[in-house]
Amino acid sequence: MRLIIVEDDPMIARSLYNALSPLGNSVDIFAHVRDARAALRNDHFDLMLLDLGLPDGNGLELLSELRERGDRTPVLILTARDGIEDRVRGLDLGADDYLAKPFSLVELEARVRALLRRSQQRSDNRLTLGPLCLDPTAGAATLDGVALGLPRRELRLLEGLLLHAGNIAPREMLEGRVFSFGEVGSNALEVYVSRLRKRLQGSGLCIRTFRGLGYRLEEAPT
Amino acid sequence: MTQVIGTLKARLAVWLLVMVSGLGTLLLMEAYYSTQRAAERAFDSQLEAAALTTADSVQWEGSTPVVRIPPAALQILATAHQERVFYAVLDHDGRRISANLAISIPSAGQAAAAIEPTWLDLTQAGTRWRLHGREYDSAGWDIQDPVQIWVGHTMSGRQVLASELFERAIIRFVAMVLLAGILMLLAMRVALKPMRQLRHRLRRRQADDMRPLNARVPEELREMVEALDTLFTRQRESRDNLLRFTADASHQLKTPLAGLQSTSELALQSRDPDEWYRALSDVHDGAKRTSRLAGQLLSLARLRHVEEADECLPLDLRKTLHDSVLEWAQREVAMEHDLGLAELPVEPMIIQGQAWALRELLGNLIDNALRYTPPGSEITLGLNTIGNHIMLYIEDNGPGVDPEIRPRLFQPFERGGRQDTQGSGLGLAIVDTIAQRHAAKLQVKERRPRGLRIEVHFPAAGEES
Numbered sequence: 177m178r179l180i181i182v183e184d185d186p187m188i189a190r191s192l193y194n195a196l197s198p199l200g201n202s203v204d205i206f207a208h209v210r211d212a213r214a215a216l217r218n219d220h221f222d223l224m225l226l227d228l229g230l231p232d233g234n235g236l237e238l239l240s241e242l243r244e245r246g247d248r249t250p251v252l253i254l255t256a257r258d259g260i261e262d263r264v265r266g267l268d269l270g271a272d273d274y275l276a277k278p279f280s281l282v283e284l285e286a287r288v289r290a291l292l293r294r295s296q297q298r299s300d301n302r303l304t305l306g307p308l309c310l311d312p313t314a315g316a317a318t319l320d321g322v323a324l325g326l327p328r329r330e331l332r333l334l335e336g337l338l339l340h341a342g343n344i345a346p347r348e349m350l351e352g353r354v355f356s357f358g359e360v361g362s363n364a365l366e367v368y369v370s371r372l373r374k375r376l377q378g379s380g381l382c383i384r385t386f387r388g389l390g391y392r393l394e395e396a397p398t
Numbered sequence: 399m400t401q402v403i404g405t406l407k408a409r410l411a412v413w414l415l416v417m418v419s420g421l422g423t424l425l426l427m428e429a430y431y432s433t434q435r436a437a438e439r440a441f442d443s444q445l446e447a448a449a450l451t452t453a454d455s456v457q458w459e460g461s462t463p464v465v466r467i468p469p470a471a472l473q474i475l476a477t478a479h480q481e482r483v484f485y486a487v488l489d490h491d492g493r494r495i496s497a498n499l500a501i502s503i504p505s506a507g508q509a510a511a512a513i514e515p516t517w518l519d520l521t522q523a524g525t526r527w528r529l530h531g532r533e534y535d536s537a538g539w540d541i542q543d544p545v546q547i548w549v550g551h552t553m554s555g556r557q558v559l560a561s562e563l564f565e566r567a568i569i570r571f572v573a574m575v576l577l578a579g580i581l582m583l584l585a586m587r588v589a590l591k592p593m594r595q596l597r598h599r600l601r602r603r604q605a606d607d608m609r610p611l612n613a614r615v616p617e618e619l620r621e622m623v624e625a626l627d628t629l630f631t632r633q634r635e636s637r638d639n640l641l642r643f644t645a646d647a648s649h650q651l652k653t654p655l656a657g658l659q660s661t662s663e664l665a666l667q668s669r670d671p672d673e674w675y676r677a678l679s680d681v682h683d684g685a686k687r688t689s690r691l692a693g694q695l696l697s698l699a700r701l702r703h704v705e706e707a708d709e710c711l712p713l714d715l716r717k718t719l720h721d722s723v724l725e726w727a728q729r730e731v732a733m734e735h736d737l738g739l740a741e742l743p744v745e746p747m748i749i750q751g752q753a754w755a756l757r758e759l760l761g762n763l764i765d766n767a768l769r770y771t772p773p774g775s776e777i778t779l780g781l782n783t784i785g786n787h788i789m790l791y792i793e794d795n796g797p798g799v800d801p802e803i804r805p806r807l808f809q810p811f812e813r814g815g816r817q818d819t820q821g822s823g824l825g826l827a828i829v830d831t832i833a834q835r836h837a838a839k840l841q842v843k844e845r846r847p848r849g850l851r852i853e854v855h856f857p858a859a860g861e862e863s
Contacts, residue, residue, distance in 0.1 A: 278685075278686070278689040280686075283730045343728060344727060344728055346724070386727045386737070386738055386739075387736065387737075387738020387739060387778065388723070388739025388740055388741065388742070388778075389724050389727055389738065389739055390724075392728075
């Protein structure tokens with residue numbers, strides 16, 4: 177994976193480099209909008225980490241230029257401004273995610289992984305997380321290469337969870353996927369989730385419940 | 399931006415000008431008529447004198463009156479203005495005994511003159527004449543019949559006199575207006591002097607001088623000066639608050655920074671990697687705490703000093719709550735807690751609010767709960783309607799807070815009796831500030847069997863403006 181980091185603070189840039197390159201990425205760092213613009217025109221990157229307050233301009237300009245060109249490179253915005261207006265503006269301009277400084281590197285890595293996974297899936301329709309793989313077109317899921325043979329509703333639930341892998345899949349969204357129409361019992365979804373949980377036992381994956389919010393498919397803590 | 403709408407001087411001047419020209423027109427009209435009258439009176443008395451002189455010269459030869467106009471009478475009438483002079487003596491039947499010009503005297507005039515001396519204005523052959531007629535009693539002579547004597551002259555002498563008098567009146571008036579204008583300018587300078595002084599005072603003031611003005615001003619300026627003084631007082635208070643806050647804040651920031659500095663300094667002196675590791679993890683904790691503190695100080699400063707920057711808009715509290723809890727549940731700090739949302743009401747929960755401030759409020763409540771409860775604790779947020787209030791709550795099953803300390807929880811730098819270095823004591827102060835701004839009331843309660851519950855009671859939209 178090829179990553180571009182646009183960040184002018186050398187300490188933050190170095191720690192980003194140190195955190196992301198061991199994950200098997202090649203990382204280019206630029207401190208100026210000018211240099212980053214040139215690099216983005218010449219090369220293809222899989223992910224951009226973008227600071228907003230840069231010495232020769234605003235990172236949002238770079239982002240809007242990129243999107244106007246039709247470049248869909250995923251962008252993760254990093255900024256000390258955590259004002260909601262900036263955040264909304266960044267997302268409106270086509271940023272994929274947003275992380276306010278100061279952030280923990282663990283959280284950053286998780287977000288980067290999720291974004292990279294999503295950008296990969298754009299080219300390859302299959303949804304994967306660890307040993308789990310789901311091919312929505314074929315309607316089949318495999319665990320460690322072994323077919324799971326899931327019934328339709330569980331498959332749709334798993335697809336919903338995988339689409340949000342690493343993030344919370346909102347309950348309303350999952351309910352909409354699993355139950356096509358009509359009234360849904362308050363614990364109907366929970367029934368399917370627990371069935372899926374049983375199937376995933378021992379796979380290194382688990383489904384965590386967030387009360388009132390939704391579910392998250394994640395790698396089980398070891 | 400100040401918009402200048404003319405000067406006070408110009409306004410005063412315009413009004414005075416309007417008044418002076420109105421009054422001036424009236425005065426001039428009056429002057430015109432009075433000069434006309436004065437000229438008339440002066441010349442009429444000349445006519446009278448001429449008529450009397452003429453009457454003296456009427457003599458009788460038998461029963462026929464003979465008139466020899468004395469030169470004195472004609473001299474009286476012939477003014478310096480090349481006036482034409484007329485005289486006529488008529489007998490009882492209106493026949494001319496003697497006359498110098500063929501001006502016919504209307505019979506109505508003759509009849510009037512028979513009763514008493516009379517005045518007549520008439521125009522003949524394009525010339526205006528002023529005539530005076532009186533009857534001269536011929537008693538004592540043979541014939542008892544009276545004769546009528548008429549004298550007259552053209553009007554130019556009168557007109558010249560009238561216009562001379564009127565010119566003088568105009569000159570007097572113009573001089574008066576000029577004088578009044580000058581006096582008015584002086585008066586305006588004097589009257590507006592307090593304003594000028596106030597302006598100088600304000601200009602000379604130092605930027606940070608927030609003392610009251612203590613100026614001597616007339617009653618009209620008192621309100622303005624009082625308003626300025628109030629403004630200065632408010633600015634002073636705001637600046638004092640800011641200074642106090644900055645002092646508090648820098649003190650609060652200095653403490654963890656000092657810790658970072660001494661820890662890293664000690665580690666640098668050591669050669670033991672284990673020592674380094676311990677120091678680094680301390681430094682890491684310290685840095686996290688410091689950046690959180692900086693964030694909280696910033697939001698408190700923003701709340702307290704950027705007041706009313708944006709308006710309150712109606713918003714659905716369900717969505718704000720859902721989004722905030724969803725965001726916090728995904729954060730790393732929430733990994734070891736069971737942070738969740740109670741079933742939300744079906745109907746919208748509309749309040750008047752600022753979305754960013756409410757997110758800040760929720761963030762601080764959640765952050766506090768995560769920080770002050772042990773891992774594995776359950777933290778639940780929810781919404782309810784109580785009467786016409788909307789109640790937002792957060793509850794946990796952690797250790798709770800001593801009832802004695804609860805009232806002080808919302809004061810800045812209070813840490814619920816904990817003297818550990820975990821928190822800054824700012825979180826609930828921020829919550830309190832935001833709640834006040836939304837006219838919401840905070841309640842801290844005990845949760846059974848254990849834990850803490852904080853309720854925020856918002857007035858529903860429409861209850862309060």
